[in-house]
Amino acid sequence: MAELVDERVTPQAVGGVEAVIAALSAHFGSRLTTGRALREQHANTVTWLPNEAPDAVVFVESTEEVQRVVRACAAHGVPVVPYGTGTSLEGQINAPRGGISIDLSRMNRVLAVHAEDLDCVVEPGVTRKQLNEHLRDVGLFFPIDPGADASLGGMASTRASGTNAVRYGTMKDNVIALTAVLPNGEVITTARRAKKSSAGYDLTRLFVGAEGTLGVITSLTLRLAGIPEAISAGVCGFPTIRSACDAVIATIQSGIPVARIELLDEVQVKACNLYSKLDLAEQPTLFLEFHGTEASVHEQAERFGELAAEFGGSAFQWATRPEDRAKLWQARHDAYWACLPMRPGAKALATDVCVPLSRLADCVDETKHDIEEMGMIAPIVGHVGDGNFHTVTLVDMNDPQDVAKAKLFIGRMVERALAMGGTATGEHGVGQGKRKYMEAEHGRATLDAMRAIKQALDPLGIMNPDKVLP
Amino acid sequence: MAELVDERVTPQAVGGVEAVIAALSAHFGSRLTTGRALREQHANTVTWLPNEAPDAVVFVESTEEVQRVVRACAAHGVPVVPYGTGTSLEGQINAPRGGISIDLSRMNRVLAVHAEDLDCVVEPGVTRKQLNEHLRDVGLFFPIDPGADASLGGMASTRASGTNAVRYGTMKDNVIALTAVLPNGEVITTARRAKKSSAGYDLTRLFVGAEGTLGVITSLTLRLAGIPEAISAGVCGFPTIRSACDAVIATIQSGIPVARIELLDEVQVKACNLYSKLDLAEQPTLFLEFHGTEASVHEQAERFGELAAEFGGSAFQWATRPEDRAKLWQARHDAYWACLPMRPGAKALATDVCVPLSRLADCVDETKHDIEEMGMIAPIVGHVGDGNFHTVTLVDMNDPQDVAKAKLFIGRMVERALAMGGTATGEHGVGQGKRKYMEAEHGRATLDAMRAIKQALDPLGIMNPDKVLP
Numbered sequence: 001m002a003e004l005v006d007e008r009v010t011p012q013a014v015g016g017v018e019a020v021i022a023a024l025s026a027h028f029g030s031r032l033t034t035g036r037a038l039r040e041q042h043a044n045t046v047t048w049l050p051n052e053a054p055d056a057v058v059f060v061e062s063t064e065e066v067q068r069v070v071r072a073c074a075a076h077g078v079p080v081v082p083y084g085t086g087t088s089l090e091g092q093i094n095a096p097r098g099g100i101s102i103d104l105s106r107m108n109r110v111l112a113v114h115a116e117d118l119d120c121v122v123e124p125g126v127t128r129k130q131l132n133e134h135l136r137d138v139g140l141f142f143p144i145d146p147g148a149d150a151s152l153g154g155m156a157s158t159r160a161s162g163t164n165a166v167r168y169g170t171m172k173d174n175v176i177a178l179t180a181v182l183p184n185g186e187v188i189t190t191a192r193r194a195k196k197s198s199a200g201y202d203l204t205r206l207f208v209g210a211e212g213t214l215g216v217i218t219s220l221t222l223r224l225a226g227i228p229e230a231i232s233a234g235v236c237g238f239p240t241i242r243s244a245c246d247a248v249i250a251t252i253q254s255g256i257p258v259a260r261i262e263l264l265d266e267v268q269v270k271a272c273n274l275y276s277k278l279d280l281a282e283q284p285t286l287f288l289e290f291h292g293t294e295a296s297v298h299e300q301a302e303r304f305g306e307l308a309a310e311f312g313g314s315a316f317q318w319a320t321r322p323e324d325r326a327k328l329w330q331a332r333h334d335a336y337w338a339c340l341p342m343r344p345g346a347k348a349l350a351t352d353v354c355v356p357l358s359r360l361a362d363c364v365d366e367t368k369h370d371i372e373e374m375g376m377i378a379p380i381v382g383h384v385g386d387g388n389f390h391t392v393t394l395v396d397m398n399d400p401q402d403v404a405k406a407k408l409f410i411g412r413m414v415e416r417a418l419a420m421g422g423t424a425t426g427e428h429g430v431g432q433g434k435r436k437y438m439e440a441e442h443g444r445a446t447l448d449a450m451r452a453i454k455q456a457l458d459p460l461g462i463m464n465p466d467k468v469l470p
Numbered sequence: 471m472a473e474l475v476d477e478r479v480t481p482q483a484v485g486g487v488e489a490v491i492a493a494l495s496a497h498f499g500s501r502l503t504t505g506r507a508l509r510e511q512h513a514n515t516v517t518w519l520p521n522e523a524p525d526a527v528v529f530v531e532s533t534e535e536v537q538r539v540v541r542a543c544a545a546h547g548v549p550v551v552p553y554g555t556g557t558s559l560e561g562q563i564n565a566p567r568g569g570i571s572i573d574l575s576r577m578n579r580v581l582a583v584h585a586e587d588l589d590c591v592v593e594p595g596v597t598r599k600q601l602n603e604h605l606r607d608v609g610l611f612f613p614i615d616p617g618a619d620a621s622l623g624g625m626a627s628t629r630a631s632g633t634n635a636v637r638y639g640t641m642k643d644n645v646i647a648l649t650a651v652l653p654n655g656e657v658i659t660t661a662r663r664a665k666k667s668s669a670g671y672d673l674t675r676l677f678v679g680a681e682g683t684l685g686v687i688t689s690l691t692l693r694l695a696g697i698p699e700a701i702s703a704g705v706c707g708f709p710t711i712r713s714a715c716d717a718v719i720a721t722i723q724s725g726i727p728v729a730r731i732e733l734l735d736e737v738q739v740k741a742c743n744l745y746s747k748l749d750l751a752e753q754p755t756l757f758l759e760f761h762g763t764e765a766s767v768h769e770q771a772e773r774f775g776e777l778a779a780e781f782g783g784s785a786f787q788w789a790t791r792p793e794d795r796a797k798l799w800q801a802r803h804d805a806y807w808a809c810l811p812m813r814p815g816a817k818a819l820a821t822d823v824c825v826p827l828s829r830l831a832d833c834v835d836e837t838k839h840d841i842e843e844m845g846m847i848a849p850i851v852g853h854v855g856d857g858n859f860h861t862v863t864l865v866d867m868n869d870p871q872d873v874a875k876a877k878l879f880i881g882r883m884v885e886r887a888l889a890m891g892g893t894a895t896g897e898h899g900v901g902q903g904k905r906k907y908m909e910a911e912h913g914r915a916t917l918d919a920m921r922a923i924k925q926a927l928d929p930l931g932i933m934n935p936d937k938v939l940p
Contacts, residue, residue: 116719116828117857159668170666172675173643186915194824195856196640197893198629198679199900199911200938201920205642205675209668226725249586255696257727293773296766303763354664358586386665387587423667430669441669446658449927450671456926457919468670 016076017055017098023072024058024100031059042083042101044091047349048397048406049432054081054095059103063179063187063218069102070216070462071185079465080183082212084154085127089350090431092158092211096466102216104153110134111219118224119176119193124153124217131222140224143168146427147333153217158429159209163332166252166385167259167291170427172208174223180207180215183458193221206453211429212464214457228291232301233260233325237283237314241265241368241380244284245361247311248384252357254307256300260289261385262332265368268339268379268392275338276331281314286384287332288316289325335381336392343377343394351410351433353417354388354426363420364389367413374405388426415440435470486546487525487568493542494528494570501529512553512571514561517819518867518876519902524551524565529573533649533657533688539572540686540932541655549935550653552682554624555597559820560901562628562681566936572686574623580604581689588694589646589663594623594687601692610694613638616897617803623687628899629679633802636722636855637729637761640897642678644693650677650685653928663691676923681899682934684927698761702771703730703795707753707784711735711838711850714754715831717781718854722827724777726770730759731855732802735838738809738849738862745808746801751784756854757802758786759795805851806862813847813864821880821903823887824858824896833890834859837883844875858896885910905940 024032033039039053060066073080079099086093095101107123110131114120115138122131129149131142146155146162154160156178161170168174177191190203207214238244244263251258264272266282273280286308290300305316319325331338339348355363364380371378371391382389391413395406414424414437424430424437439447451469454461494502503509509523530536543550549569556563565571577593580601584590585608592601599619601612616625616632624630626648631640638644647661660673677684708714714733721728734742736752743750756778760770775786789795801808809818825833834850841848841861852859863879866872884894884907894900894907909917921939924931 114826114828116723117826118723119826159666159672161666165666169643172666172672173639182915182919186918188916188919189913190916192888192893192911193826193891194858194887194893194896195827196629196631196635196642196824196858196896198895198897199893199904200679200908200917201923202629202642202672202675202679203916203919205672206923209670209672226723228725253586253588253696255698292766293769295769296762299763299765354666356584356587356589356663357665358584388664388666417664418662421663423662423664423669425668426664426666427668434669438670441662443659445652445656446660446673447670448656449652449658449673452926453671453676453923456922 016078019076020072020078020100021056024069027068028058033057042086042093042103044094045086047089047091047433048347048395048403049091049094052094052096054101055098057101057103059106061106063181066102066181066216066218067185067187069100070181070183073100073462074183074185074460077460077462079462080216081464082157082216084125084151085149087148087150088154088158088431089428090433092429092431092467094432096432104151107218113138115140117193119221120224121219121221122152123219125151127151128155135224139227141227142222143225144171144174152220152222156208156217156220157210157212159427161383161386161427163260163262163383165383166261167257168225172205175204175208175220176223177204177221178207178217179219180217182215183460183463209429211431211468213454213468214463230294230297231289231291231325232297232318232320233289233328234316234318235280235285235287235328236308236316237281237285239283239312241284241364242361243311244286245364245384247286247308247313248360249357250307250311251304252385254303256303258288258300258304258385259291260287262287263382263384263389264335265380268335268381271338271342271379272331272335275341276334278331287328339379339392339394345396346394347397349393349395349406350390351393351413352388352390352426352428353413353422353424354386355417355420355422357387359420359422360384360387363416363422366416367391370409370412374409376405376409378409386426387422430468432467435468438470486548489546490542490548490570491526494539497538498528503527512556512563512573514564515556517559517561517903518817518865518873519561519564522564522566524571525568527571527573529576531576533651536572536651536686536688537655537657539570540651540653543570543932544653544655544930547930547932549932550686551934552627552686554595554621555619557618557620558624558628558901559898560903562899562901562937564902566902574621577688583608585610587663589691590694591689591691592622593689595621597621598625605694609697611697612692613695614641614644622690622692626678626687626690627680627682629897631853631897633730633732633853635853636731637727638695642675645674645678645690646693647674647691648677648687649689650687652685653930653933679899681901681938683924683938684933700764700767701759701761701795702767702788702790703759703798704786704788705750705755705757705798706778706786707751707755709753709782711754711834712831713781714756715834715854717756717778717783718830719827720777720781721774722855724773726773728758728770728774728855729761730757732757733852733854733859734805735850738805738851741808741812741849742801742805745811746804748801757798809849809862809864815866816864817867819863819865819876820860821863821883822858822860822896822898823883823892823894824856825887825890825892827857829890829892830854830857833886833892836886837861840879840882844879846875846879848879856896857892900938902937905938908940
């Protein structure tokens with residue numbers, strides 16, 4: 001491991017890592033590895049943040065094993081970095097101070113499904129697709145859908161959301177309770193399985209979005225939804241981004257319980273046409289989906305059509321057959337991959353902000369203006385029903401000027417969102433990448449309160465250090 | 471104040487209170503009072519918990535004034551007890567160690583309504599009825615409805631919910647952000663106005679339900695809903711509590727987006743008939759309300775009717791005219807008052823538990839069995855779509871045996887709920903009354919984590935001491 005020693009790590013900590021590895025090896029055997037390739041796979045690979053590998057990766061299979069690792073790390077002051085599927089976008093799984101990556105992918109059992117209560121209990125390594133496969137026979141589904149087939153523990157940790165959030169909420173709304181190993185090795189369960197409670201501090205929501213900085217989630221009780229009796233989807237083009245955004249605002253305000261309402265700008269539509277073999281008009285476009293009974297789905301679509309027409313929307317193009325609907329959403333989920341061929345050799349940097357709905361058109365408009373002004377390729381795609389949108393900036397990582405320009409652009413995008421009452425990230429989380437914006441977003445006193453909580457639960461600072469809090 | 475000095479208060483603290491009162495008098499003048507009647511009004515009056523009055527009450531008018539009070543109290547180690555409307559049910563406003571009650575009722579301005587974003591910003595003393603009056607012209611409403619016309623700050627602090635929660639969620643789901651004065655006098659704002667965010671720890675949800683033990687809420691950004699185009703309501707009787715509960719489970723499972731679904735047992739129906747001049751059959755009865763478009767409301771009601779019939783439900787009796795609907799819900803909200811004449815001279819003790827929906831029928835059945843066995847009068851009424859129900863136990867407070875029996879009954883009810891995977895309180899909060907159940911509900915390690923957070927934010931222990939945490 002010597003080649004990976006970071007100068008920030010004190011000699012004691014280095015000794016600590018070796019002691020932890022020695023202590024854990026007897027128990028974990030080949031499930032603990034210090035091989036470089038696997039360590040590098042367990043650190044950030046999807047963005048421009050440097051790959052900062054842990055000193056070792058351990059594949060745990062139970063809460064007790066997580067406790068064992070955390071206790072060993074606590075005893076030697078060694079960092080612990082929880083790992084799900086590695087799909088986070090802000091460097092959440094990097095190990096800038098080395099330490100042990102806890103790979104939770106083998107904790108992938110669905111522990112219980114309570115169909116009458118519309119909930120289930122899962123281990124953190126269960127992925128959302130695996131869960132939905134498991135649930136299909138009982139007529140239920142887990143609605144949170146961040147695109148990637150992420151682990152549910154990781155989705156909780158980053159407070160993920162995605163296309164269905166406008167109707168079904170985010171992870172914060174769909175985790176009923178969770179079990180976590182605290183930095184001191186103790187196991188807590190944050191709540192009962194009851195649908196609501198007023199019994200004490202909401203530790204569930206404190207852990208959702210904490211990005212593994214307060215402990216390691218080892219099970220989750222999740223809220224489920226019934227598979228809708230009827231689903232209809234389709235697309236609707238608009239002359240401008242602003243008219244599309246205005247149609248979204250009108251839709252939300254009028255109370256149409258739309259299940260998905262996604263914006264693709266004309267650049268993204270072009271990319272998706274090529275990548276996913278669609279033949280959409282290259283204009284700002286909304287992808288929509290309605291859930292309900294046959295009658296209500298019909299009514300929702302009709303009402304949306306009337307509103308869209310008021311804002312110059314094209315006739316609503318239906319995707320009624322399940323395979324057409326699947327193709328449409330697959331294209332939406334592949335938006336990131338669709339961008340890559342637009343600039344061969346470039347890296348695609350996905351970032352997100354979220355603003356109050358009333359400022360969405362302004363924010364997207366100004367962002368597009370920036371993209372043009374700066375001469376970049378950066379398609380826009382967004383969960384616009386929540387005021388949340390992404391840019392996928394294509395960057396030549398070998399060109400320092402191009403990298404600098406992209407960094408400037410993302411910084412301006414965040415500052416713009418904050419100035420509009422928005423947030424630096426609607427769903428990707430803070431990780432390493434957005435720590436620098438936290439003081440501007442929250443102010444010093446609020447950050448100090450967060451730091452006090454971190455210090456109270458993790459006085460040694462071993463849990464996923466250098467993430468979230470600057 | 472000497473007559474109110476509690477033996478637990480150290481001489482230093484007593485001196486401290488006097489110093490605080492002296493320090494604040496110059497600024498607050500007649501807005502600070504030490505008169506006994508007003509002090510006693512600012513402590514618990516609605517349950518069997520003793521009235522434990524603060525040493526003084528101060529009527530604040532701004533966040534800065536809250537800071538001024540908290541800083542003075544912090545300087546002298548004197549307790550701070552936030553006060554909204556005094557309608558909490560577990561002694562949340564009592565001052566067992568004396569100190570200063572901060573009356574927030576004059577901070578009652580609606581600061582902003584953002585109709586396009588479906589949100590508003592209010593001071594904590596705004597009551598829910600005041601807010602809904604204010605919103606009427608913009609076609610929006612705030613759906614959380616705990617019955618009492620409570621202050622929104624108090625509702626957030628106790629994580630209130632009520633009849634609409636099955637559709638619109640609880641305070642946890644409807645507070646977007648809040649501003650609070652911390653025990654050290656600093657002001658924090660927990661989040662931006664964006665509909666969602668992944669930027670850091672969820673301090674919003676930490677303060678919602680903290681019952682004023684972590685700080686004083688001084689403003690709230692609340693999520694609003696559109697006033698539904700169509701509303702229909704009605705009642706449906708069932709042969710047994712179990713059949714009514716089964717109908718509720720089937721309704722929720724089938725995805726009917728019912729806005730309200732409330733259970734009254736036959737005892738409560740009888741009480742409401744007498745008190746509110748209804749003529750319902752004296753049997754377990756569901757009160758329902760549907761929100762949506764004309765067509766969807768019709769469809770929802772029709773579907774519910776079909777399900778209810780399967781479980782032996784009577785024909786659905788409509789309350790179509792707004793005045794009939796209002797009468798129905800007024801009767802529901804007056805359920806507490808309706809109980810009182812059933813045992814003249816008795817005190818009505820409302821308590822609540824919440825269990826997973828699948829255990830609701832068992833829990834209510836066993837609770838009713840207890841009531842009969844113990845020879846008590848204790849009508850049952852509940853937000854059964856959430857698995858949450860209340861008993862209103864009528865107790866002769868002058869008969870120690872009767873009091874002991876009621877305490878035993880409530881203790882058994884909580885233990886039963888916990889054994890069924892439920893919680894000691896679905897919406898009333900912990901206050902003083904339910905602290906003794908917190909270890910059974912959460913376990914020691916989880917309570918220790920809550921205590922660590924309390925200690926981190928309130929190291930002097932001045933914020934609403936002896937509440938929530940045992």
